Each structure stands twice: as C-alpha cells, then as structure tokens.
Amino acid sequence: MSATSASRSERRARWRDRIVPTLLPVLILVLWELASRFGWLSNRVLPEPWAVVKAFWTLALSGEMWQHVATSTWRALSGFALGGSLALGLGLLTGSLRSAETLLDSTLQMLRNIPPLALIPLVILWFGIDESAKLFLVSLGVFFPIYINTFHGIRSVDKGLIEMARSYGLTGWPLYRHVILPGALPAILVGVRFSLGFMWVILIVAETISAQAGIGYMTMNAREFLQTDVVLVGILLYALLGKLADLLSKGLERWWLRWHPGYQSAANAA
Amino acid sequence: MMSYELELEVAALGGLTSVRAAPLAKAPMRVEPQRPGSGAAIQAEGLSKTYGERGVLHDVNLQIAPGEFVAIVGRSGCGKSTLLRLIAGLERADEGTVRFDGGPRAAHAGEIRLMFQDARLLPWKRVLDNVALGLSPEQGDVRERARDALAQVGLADRAGDWPAVLSGGQRQRVALARALVHAPRLLLLDEPLGALDALTRIEMQRLIESLWQRHRFTALLVTHDVGEAVALADRVLLIESQQVALDERIDLARPRSHAQGGYARHEQRMLERVLRPAPAPLTIVSNQEKA
Numbered sequence: 114m115s116a117t118s119a120s121r122s123e124r125r126a127r128w129r130d131r132i133v134p135t136l137l138p139v140l141i142l143v144l145w146e147l148a149s150r151f152g153w154l155s156n157r158v159l160p161e162p163w164a165v166v167k168a169f170w171t172l173a174l175s176g177e178m179w180q181h182v183a184t185s186t187w188r189a190l191s192g193f194a195l196g197g198s199l200a201l202g203l204g205l206l207t208g209s210l211r212s213a214e215t216l217l218d219s220t221l222q223m224l225r226n227i228p229p230l231a232l233i234p235l236v237i238l239w240f241g242i243d244e245s246a247k248l249f250l251v252s253l254g255v256f257f258p259i260y261i262n263t264f265h266g267i268r269s270v271d272k273g274l275i276e277m278a279r280s281y282g283l284t285g286w287p288l289y290r291h292v293i294l295p296g297a298l299p300a301i302l303v304g305v306r307f308s309l310g311f312m313w314v315i316l317i318v319a320e321t322i323s324a325q326a327g328i329g330y331m332t333m334n335a336r337e338f339l340q341t342d343v344v345l346v347g348i349l350l351y352a353l354l355g356k357l358a359d360l361l362s363k364g365l366e367r368w369w370l371r372w373h374p375g376y377q378s379a380a381n382a383a
Numbered sequence: 384m385m386s387y388e389l390e391l392e393v394a395a396l397g398g399l400t401s402v403r404a405a406p407l408a409k410a411p412m413r414v415e416p417q418r419p420g421s422g423a424a425i426q427a428e429g430l431s432k433t434y435g436e437r438g439v440l441h442d443v444n445l446q447i448a449p450g451e452f453v454a455i456v457g458r459s460g461c462g463k464s465t466l467l468r469l470i471a472g473l474e475r476a477d478e479g480t481v482r483f484d485g486g487p488r489a490a491h492a493g494e495i496r497l498m499f500q501d502a503r504l505l506p507w508k509r510v511l512d513n514v515a516l517g518l519s520p521e522q523g524d525v526r527e528r529a530r531d532a533l534a535q536v537g538l539a540d541r542a543g544d545w546p547a548v549l550s551g552g553q554r555q556r557v558a559l560a561r562a563l564v565h566a567p568r569l570l571l572l573d574e575p576l577g578a579l580d581a582l583t584r585i586e587m588q589r590l591i592e593s594l595w596q597r598h599r600f601t602a603l604l605v606t607h608d609v610g611e612a613v614a615l616a617d618r619v620l621l622i623e624s625q626q627v628a629l630d631e632r633i634d635l636a637r638p639r640s641h642a643q644g645g646y647a648r649h650e651q652r653m654l655e656r657v658l659r660p661a662p663a664p665l666t667i668v669s670n671q672e673k674a
Contacts, residue, residue, distance in 0.1 A: 276473060277503040281517035281561075282493055291516065295507040372507040374547045 160342040168342035169349070178331070182350060185327040188244070189316050189354075192251025197308065200256045201301070204263025208297070209289075214264075221260065229253040230318055242323035247316065254315035255308035262304025266297030299373065302366050309358040313351055422450030422601035423484050423494065423568040425470065430479035432465055439465045441625035443479070452595060452602045454616035456609055456657060463605045463622045464573055470603065471497050471571050483569070496567035498575040502554035504546040504561075511542040514561045532564035533557070536590060552583035556590065563594060570595075572604040576611065588614055592638065609653045613646060614639050619653060629656055 142162050148154040149161030160168075172178035203221070207214040229250055240246035270293050278292045320329020332347030370376045427445035431438075439462040447453050455463045468474045470481050472488055472495070483491040504513045515529035533539050536556040546554060555575055562570060572591070576584045592615055595602050606612050612619045613633055621629035631653065635643055 273499065273501065273503050274505060277497070277499065278505075278516070280471060280473060280495075280497050281565075283517055291508070292505060295505070298507075372509075372545045372547065 164342045165345045181331045196252030196255040200259035204260045208264045208267025247319040258307035259304040262300045266300025270296035306362045426482040450599045454604045454612035457622035494568040496562035497571045500574040502558040532560040536560045613650045
C-alpha cells in the first residue's frame with residue numbers, strides 16, 4: 114500500500130520536473146501573443162508568435178526555406194570539413210613531433226588571437242563576396258578550437274600506456290591507431306563541439322554581409338521589406354540547426370567514448 | 384631498374400650479415416638450444432646508470448639461468464626498478480650490456496614481456512582486445528589465443544567488458560594474460576602486486592607461480608615485499624648502494640607456505656639484512672610497515 118503510494122508520488126514528482134521548466138517559456142509566449150494582439154507591441158519591433166508560425170509554415174510549404182537551409186548547411190559543413198581536417202592534421206603533427214611544434218606552434222598561437230570576423234574586410238578584398246569567402250571564414254573559425262584540443266589531447270595521452278605499447282612491439286601507425294589517437298579522442302571531441310557552435314556564429318555573420326542564398330540572405334532580405342516574422346523564422350532556424358549540430362556531436366561522444374567511465378552510466382541509462 | 388635491384392641485393396646481404404653476426408658476437412656463456420616457450424638465459428654485465436648527479440646502479444653483474452625465478456628486493460629508490468627497466472630495454476644503460484641467451488637483447492624484444500605496477504590496460508579496448516594487443520594475425524587466430532590466455536587467468540567470462548569495470552586484481556590478471564599470450568621467454572614483473580589488497584595479492588602470487596611452473600619462462604620479479612620474494616623466487620637478490628649486495632638461494636619445496644621449516648628463517652634473515660645498514664634513518668618506515 115505504502116509502496117504504491119510512494120511510487121505514485123515519485124511519478125508525480127517526475128512529471129513535475131518535466132513540466133516546471135516549460136512554464137516560463139510558455140508564459141512568455143502567451144504574454145507576447147497577448148501584447149501583440151492588443152497592440153502594445155508594434156509588428157515592426159516583434160511580430161506575434163502566431164505570425165512567425167504562419168511564416169514558417171508558408172516558407173516551408175513553398176520550398177523556399179528548404180533551399181536556404183540546404184545552402185547554409187552546405188556552407189557550414191564544407192567549411193567545417195575543410196577547417197576541421199586541416200586543424201586535426203596540424204594538431205596531430207605538432208602534438209606528435211617536437212620539431213613541428215617548434216616550427217609551427219608559436220605562429221599558430223599568434224594567429225589564434227585574431228578574431229576571424231576581423232578579417233572580413235580583407236576576405237572581401239581577396240575573395241570578393243562569393244562562396245569561397247564564406248568557406249574561408251567558416252574554416253578559419255572552426256580551425257583553432259579543434260587544433261588546440263587535438264594538440265593537447267595528443268600531449269596528454271598517458272605516457273605509461275605508450276611505454277607499455279612500445280614494449281609490446283607497437284610502433285608507427287599501429288601505435289598511433291591503437292593508443293595515441295584513442296587517447297586523444299576525448300579532447301579532440303571537446304574541440305569539435307566548440308567549433309560546431311562557432312561554425313554557425315561565423316556563418317550567420319558571413320551570410321548577412323553578402324549572399325544570394327542561405328538563411329542569412331533570407332533574413333536580410335526580409336528586413337528590407339520589414340517582414341519581421343521571416344527574420345524571426347531565420348533566427349529560429351539558426352537555433353534549431355545549432356541544437357542539431359550539438360546533438361550530433363554529443364551522439365558521437367557517446368559512441369566513441371563508450372569505454373569512458375564518464376559516459377558509461379549515461380549510455381546504460383539510455 | 385638496375386640500381387634498384389642492386390640496392391635490394393645489398394639490403395638483403397646486410398640483413399643476412401647482421402643475422403649471422405648475432406649469435407657469433409662474442410658469446411661468453413654456453414648457448415643452449417632453446418625450445419620455443421622455455422626460459423631464456425639472461426646476463427647483465429657491468430650495468431651502470433646515473434640520473435643526473437645521482438648514481439643508481441654501478442657495475443652490476445647478474446646471471447639468470449633459463450627458467451629461473453629471481454626476485455629483486457631493496458628499499459624504495461634503491462634502483463631495483465631501474466635494473467628491471469634496463470633489462471627490459473625501456474631505458475638505456477650508461478655502461479654495460481644485457482645478453483639474452485648470450486646474444487644481444489635487442490634481437491629478442493619480442494620474447495620479453497613486462498607487467499607494470501599499474502595494469503596499463505587500454506581503457507578504450509575491451510578486455511579481449513587488450514589481451515590481443517600486439518599479436519600479429521600471421522601467428523594464427525589472434526582472438527582464439529587471447530581467449531585462451533584469458534581462460535588461464537580465470538577471466539574468460541569478462542572478455543567483452545571494458546577495463547573500467549574491473550577490480551584492481553582483475554586488471555592485473557588481464558595484464559598477466561596479455562603478457563602470457565606472447566609466450567614470453569622472459570617475464571619481467573615490476574611490483575605488479577604492490578597496489579593490491581593482501582588476499583588478492585596471495586591469490587595472484589599463486590596464479591603467477593602456477594603459470595610459471597606450467598610455461599617455464601624465466602621470471603624476474605621486483606618487489607618491496609620480502610615475504611613475496613621468499614614465497615615465489617628461486618633466488619632473491621638485494622640491491623643496495625648501487626650493487627647486488629646479497630644473492631640468496633631459496634631451496635624450499637613448492638607450493639610454499641609459512642608453515643614450512645625454513646620459510647620464516649629465510650624471510651627473517653632477508654628482512655634483517657634489508658634493514659640493517661640504514662643509510663638514512665627516516666626511510667625505514669615503509670619497509671617495516673610492509674613486514
């Protein structure tokens with residue numbers, strides 16, 4: 114009897130934990146909607162939430178939105194692939210070889226302190242305003258988080274494990290594949306998560322400067338015509354894509370680091 | 384085309400000469416033909432090692448017969464681990480050489496295996512893959528051999544687990560299986576039981592002894608526990624003031640127990656000897672605690 118009532122109160126507590134966090138956002142949405150309906154909030158400042166939903170719906174139905182999303186995603190991913198693989202390669206190189214570190218690392222650390230967005234004027238002069246400019250900026254933005262974390266990941270691999278593996282006859286590529294890379298992986302994945310967040314930030318700025326397609330273009334275009342609802346759709350899209358990228362990298366961590374005690378309980382619970 | 388072939392030939396010749404040179408290179412000890420898997424004869428000649436200003440070993444000479452179980456004891460920091468690491472080839476001696484069956488040690492790296500104080504399992508590989516580390520596929524079914532080695536240490540049912548979920552003793556048993564799977568002719572043990580609780584330690588000692596009796600490899604155990612040395616070894620060496628200060632044969636029947644006549648006497652005498660000339664009075668503590 115007491116057991117069932119305990120489990121019932123437990124269930125109730127679980128529901129409460131789920132519902133309570135959503136109360137505030139819902140309340141804000143309701144107030145916002147009411148404020149727009151009663152004319153306290155001008156449409157030029159913020160459209161009513163319902164209008165945003167409608168704009169989302171019509172843009173999705175016409176297929177226009179998907180085209181922009183596809184363009185932006187392509188830019189983001191190709192920039193990430195280019196900058197990320199370069200960063201990984203260089204990080205592995207400077208992390209593994211002292212000579213490469215002495216040669217390259219101080220230069221790279223110096224460049225790291227330049228915000229990629231500060232290069233926009235130069236980038237426009239170099240590449241004009243076409244795709245390569247955006248590719249360059251995104252690649253640059255994702256480069257440093259991955260580079261630094263790869264470098265430190267390689268350096269912090271347990272020396273005892275490397276010694277053990279060497280004494281078991283592992284050298285060269287097998288040593289790298291079985292010991293050094295997996296040992297550096299947790300740090301590398303932290304870098305990947307950082308740079309995925311950065312990737313969208315850079316892309317948003319790059320797209321609002323100059324573009325003929327993409328989410329940034331869509332929102333800037335809408336601004337010209339005072340379509341605040343479309344602007345908000347664009348912002349929402351960025352938020353959704355950012356969240357998606359984060360989920361993806363979390364998934365990668367769960368899978369690749371399933372040996373790690375820190376991820377094991379989470380993996381078992383899921 | 385021509386030059387390429389020529390180069391190949393020269394390389395082959397170079398390889399041949401080096402192979403031939405290995406057994407010929409002055410062999411002061413008789414080289415007995417060894418069947419694979421049996422123990423190796425180890426010789427250390429004039430080993431010296433200093434770290435910076437501090438001398439650790441000076442002109443250490445050592446002979447270990449094939450299949451012998453030798454324990455090295457001494458106070459912490461006396462250089463016993465360094466001696467083991469020199470024989471393992473993990474560190475380079477300032478002077479002196481280590482011979483393996485009368486030949487150079489480097490040619491036999493694949494026949495020497497090491498167990499460390501910490502198990503040093505790769506946390507990102509499951510137990511079975513840890514045991515199979517370094518096995519090449521040409522040597523038959525790798526996983527089958529790893530499974531067999533795991534069974535020998537009594538952990539066949541944990542093959543699919545991550546090392547993180549094993550206890551300390553289980554990790555060391557996996558490390559032992561990982562060493563055994565290579566059928567080493569020399570097994571070096573660097574305080575592998577130092578971090579285990581008393582019961583697990585006794586269990587592991589028995590396991591190591593039984594596997595040694597079965598495979599007849601040469602074993603070299605570094606330990607700070609005199610009792611452990613007396614329980615396992617044919618010979619106990621004491622390292623003191625950079626030298627082998629004592630070389631005592633333990634001729635007790637196996638399996639050994641404290642009830643045996645002579646066991647306690649050996650242990651007591653070794654302990655007295657280890658403790659006697661205290662170079663720095665403050666360092667006695669750790670050894671007394673262990674006893």
